[in-house]
Amino acid sequence: xxxxNSYRQIVRQLxxxxxxxDSGNSESEIECQLLxxxxxxxxxxxxxxxxxxxxxxxxxxxxxxxxxxxxxxxNMTETDLAQELV
Amino acid sequence: xxxxNSYRQIVRQLxxxxxxxDSGNSESEIECQLLxxxxxxxxxxxxxxxxxxxxxxxxxxxxxxxxxxxxxxxNMTETDLAQELV
Numbered sequence: 001x002x003x004x005n006s007y008r009q010i011v012r013q014l015x016x017x018x019x020x021x022d023s024g025n026s027e028s029e030i031e032c033q034l035l036x037x038x039x040x041x042x043x044x045x046x047x048x049x050x051x052x053x054x055x056x057x058x059x060x061x062x063x064x065x066x067x068x069x070x071x072x073x074x075n076m077t078e079t080d081l082a083q084e085l086v
Numbered sequence: 087x088x089x090x091n092s093y094r095q096i097v098r099q100l101x102x103x104x105x106x107x108d109s110g111n112s113e114s115e116i117e118c119q120l121l122x123x124x125x126x127x128x129x130x131x132x133x134x135x136x137x138x139x140x141x142x143x144x145x146x147x148x149x150x151x152x153x154x155x156x157x158x159x160x161n162m163t164e165t166d167l168a169q170e171l172v
Contacts, residue, residue, distance in 0.1 A: 033126075033128060034123075034126065035121050035123045035126065035128045035130060036123050036125065036126070037120075037121045037122050037123055039122065040119075040120065040121065040122070042119060042121045044121060044130070046145075048148070048159050048160070057145070057148070057159070057160050059132075059143070059145055062134070062143070073134050073143070074134070074143050
């Protein structure tokens with residue numbers, strides 16, 4: 001349980017750090033969002049908004065913690081998450 | 087605040103009801119997931135898994151509550167969410 005709590009903290013920190021990276025160029029009306037579902041242990045980073053008339057909706061990172069393991073469900077960033085999580 | 091709490095309950099119920107609809111045909115290794123971020127008031131329904139060798143990752147519904155309003159950020163289902171939410 002102690003280890004899983006540590007995983008949660010690491011995953012949250014990692015995703016939060018990626019928000020700052022991605023929202024560097026914020027000229028458009030695109031919001032970078034974090035979704036942390038503590039109950040289900042699901043953690044996500046996405047962008048949502050408008051680029052002119054075009055709707056933008058992209059999930060960059062999705063990480064689950066299940067069975068005391070970290071599952072990288074999705075990673076569309078250039079960051080090597082597995083490496084970062086070590 | 088009372089109204090926002092009511093919104094939260096309605097949104098959670100709506101998304102939960104859609105899980106049951108979508109996971110009717112569960113022959114493949116695809117999991118239908120709910121992400122409820124109560125802290126940030128962000129609510130999502132997605133599917134993630136494998137269809138044979140092909141990775142599947144689709145966000146069907148994403149609803150935010152902000153400024154005491156319900157924002158339908160994404161809806162890839164055939165359900166008229168605005169109508170359901172009334």
